[in-house]
Structure formats: structure tokens, C-alpha cells
Amino acid sequence: MNTATLARQSELDRCVDAAELTTTLAAELLEVADLLAGEPRLRNALSDPTTADQRRRDLVEAVLGGKLSAGTLTVVGQAAALKWGSGGRLIQVLRRQALRVLLGLSQQDGRLDRVEEELFRLGRTAVASHELRKALDDHSTPVAARRRLVAELVSAKVDPITLALAEQAVPADEGTFAFGIDEVLALAAQARQRSIATVTVARPLTQEQHDRLAAVLVRQLGRQVNLQVVIDPNVIGGARVQVGDQVIEGTLVSRLAAAAQHLTK
Known part of the structure; x- marks a missing residue:
């Protein structure tokens, strides 16, 4: 993936991160991806x-307005406004955002550890079983049928979000189920990284400053964050x-809330 595509991907990531994460958003993004695949x-x-x-x-608004929630319409409109090079790639990025939403929901609810573990075990099971691997990777069988097979195997045993993610790991056109699971696990790792806030300051923070800044960032980002403090004497003020690829410079940090003022004093 080239630098320009990565930049567009990050831009769309930020659009989704700014939205309210809901199961509706994830489901509608997948519905739009399926619609585009068939149209x-x-x-x-x-x-x-x-x-x-x-x-x-504007075309997104004209065709899908009134059929999607406002949040989904914003994300799909932003995705369409970016240049991906092909319709197939647009479908891929919409599916990717749906998976990110599902992972974000599991993280908010404290279920990400369980979801990751279940996905990992499911992927290893598929690799170990020749018959299961063959059934899930058989592109002559409709993808909907292969997804039903996944549901029949694990629906009563795993978190509902695990099931939704596992169904999307079934390859629609090419690739393997195991590779799809690995891609979802990579997104889960990125989700964890987005919850780590690296704070660079000239002097160590007091515990009170640390706690207040963490609270400010939780309010600003809408999710829990863990602070990693880096001391750099070259930081002035x-x-x-x-947080991930989002950078908040010092002058803005000081304006987020009174709790974040005087961090280096």
C-alpha cells in the first residue's frame, strides 16, 4: 500500500473514530459494501x-440518503470522496471500517481480550482441519453459505462480536479464512494502539496532572486511554x-480543559 493510500485510509479512520460507534453503523457499512459488490x-x-x-x-446522498443513519451516511460519503483507485478497493475500505467499529465496540465494553482469543482459536482450528479449511475457502460455494457454516460452528460458543468478525473473515473473492482472521487480529492490535496516548513533556507529570490529563483525553476521544509519558527536555511549554496517528500539540492540550493546564510547571 503506497503512502497516498495510507494517508486516505488514516483520514477515513479519523472520520469513523469521530462517529458514535454502534452496531447499526457496522451493519450498515457492511450492507453498503454488499450493495456495491452487486451493483x-x-x-x-x-x-x-x-x-x-x-x-x-453528493451521489451517496442522492442514492442512500434516507436509507442509512446519519453517521453511516457521513462515513460512506467521506469514503466515496476519497480516491481509492477502484470500486473493489472502495468495498474493501468500507468493510474494514465496519470491522474497526465492531472491534471498537468490544473494546468499549471490555470484551476485546475475549474477542481476540476466540478469533485466534477459531483461526487455528480452521488451519488444523483440512475439511473445514477446504469448506471455508471453497470459492465455488456462495459466501453466504460459508458464513452460515461459521455461524453453525461457533454461534453458541463465542461473543456475538466474535461471530460477526469471523463471518466477515470468510473470503468473498480470494484469499483464505485463516488470512481473513489474521487481518481482523491485526486491526484489533491497532485498536489497542489507539488507546495508548504517548505524552511528551519536558518534566515528569505529578500524579494529579497525570490523572487530570487522562480524564481530559477520555472526554475528548470518547474512549479509555492509557498514558505513556515520555520526558524530553527539548519540549518547550x-x-x-x-494517540495512534492523531497528534494534539501542547497549545491545544492546554485548552482542552483547565485540568490540563500547567503540565510542565
């Missing part, structure tokens, strides 16, 4: 790089906070 004219129109970005966004 080549619409898929091509929404991914045509010769069409102005805003016109592609305030602090630099990085």
Missing part, C-alpha cells in the same frame, strides 16, 4: 477518479500528545 454501475460511479470528489459525495 457495478453504482460502484464504478462512486469510485470514478475523473468525477469531482464532492460530486461522488505544554505537551505533545499522540
Whole structure:
């Protein structure tokens, strides 16, 4: 993946991270991805790089407005406004965002550890069983049927979010189920990283400053964060906070709330 594509992916990640994470958002993103997979004219129109970005966004509103929640419509519009190179790639990024939403929900509820463990075990089971691996990776069988097989195997044994993620790991066009599981686990690792806030300051924070800044970031980001404090004498005034690829410079940190003022005093 080239630098430009990674930048667009990060931009869409930020759009989703700013939205309210709900099962509706995840389900609707998957519905739109399925719709585009079955509607080549619409898929091509929404991914045509010769069409102005805003016109592609307007097309999303015209076709899907009233059929999706406001949050989903915003995300799909932003996805369409970015240039991915192909309709297939647009479908992939929408599915990726749906998986990120599901993982974010499991993290909010304190279930991410369980979901990761269940996905890992399921992936290893598929690898170990020749018959199961063959059934899940058989592209001559409709993907819906293979997803039903996953549900029949594990629906009563795993977290509902694990089941939803495992169903999406079933390869629709190419690849293997085990590879799909590995991709979901990689997204889970990224979800954990987004909850680590690296705070660079000139001097160590007191416990009170540490706790107040953590509380401010929780309110600002809408999720729990763990602070990793880095001492850098070259930092002059305030602090630099990085959460994933989001950077909050010191002057903004000091304005987030009174609790974050005077961090280096």
C-alpha cells in the first residue's frame, strides 16, 4: 500500500473514530459494501477518479440518503470522496471500517481480550482441519453459505462480536479464512494502539496532572486511554500528545480543559 493510500485510509479512520460507534453503523457499512459488490454501475460511479470528489459525495446522498443513519451516511460519503483507485478497493475500505467499529465496540465494553482469543482459536482450528479449511475457502460455494457454516460452528460458543468478525473473515473473492482472521487480529492490535496516548513533556507529570490529563483525553476521544509519558527536555511549554496517528500539540492540550493546564510547571 503506497503512502497516498495510507494517508486516505488514516483520514477515513479519523472520520469513523469521530462517529458514535454502534452496531447499526457496522451493519450498515457492511450492507453498503454488499450493495456495491452487486451493483457495478453504482460502484464504478462512486469510485470514478475523473468525477469531482464532492460530486461522488453528493451521489451517496442522492442514492442512500434516507436509507442509512446519519453517521453511516457521513462515513460512506467521506469514503466515496476519497480516491481509492477502484470500486473493489472502495468495498474493501468500507468493510474494514465496519470491522474497526465492531472491534471498537468490544473494546468499549471490555470484551476485546475475549474477542481476540476466540478469533485466534477459531483461526487455528480452521488451519488444523483440512475439511473445514477446504469448506471455508471453497470459492465455488456462495459466501453466504460459508458464513452460515461459521455461524453453525461457533454461534453458541463465542461473543456475538466474535461471530460477526469471523463471518466477515470468510473470503468473498480470494484469499483464505485463516488470512481473513489474521487481518481482523491485526486491526484489533491497532485498536489497542489507539488507546495508548504517548505524552511528551519536558518534566515528569505529578500524579494529579497525570490523572487530570487522562480524564481530559477520555472526554475528548470518547474512549479509555492509557498514558505513556515520555520526558524530553527539548519540549518547550505544554505537551505533545499522540494517540495512534492523531497528534494534539501542547497549545491545544492546554485548552482542552483547565485540568490540563500547567503540565510542565
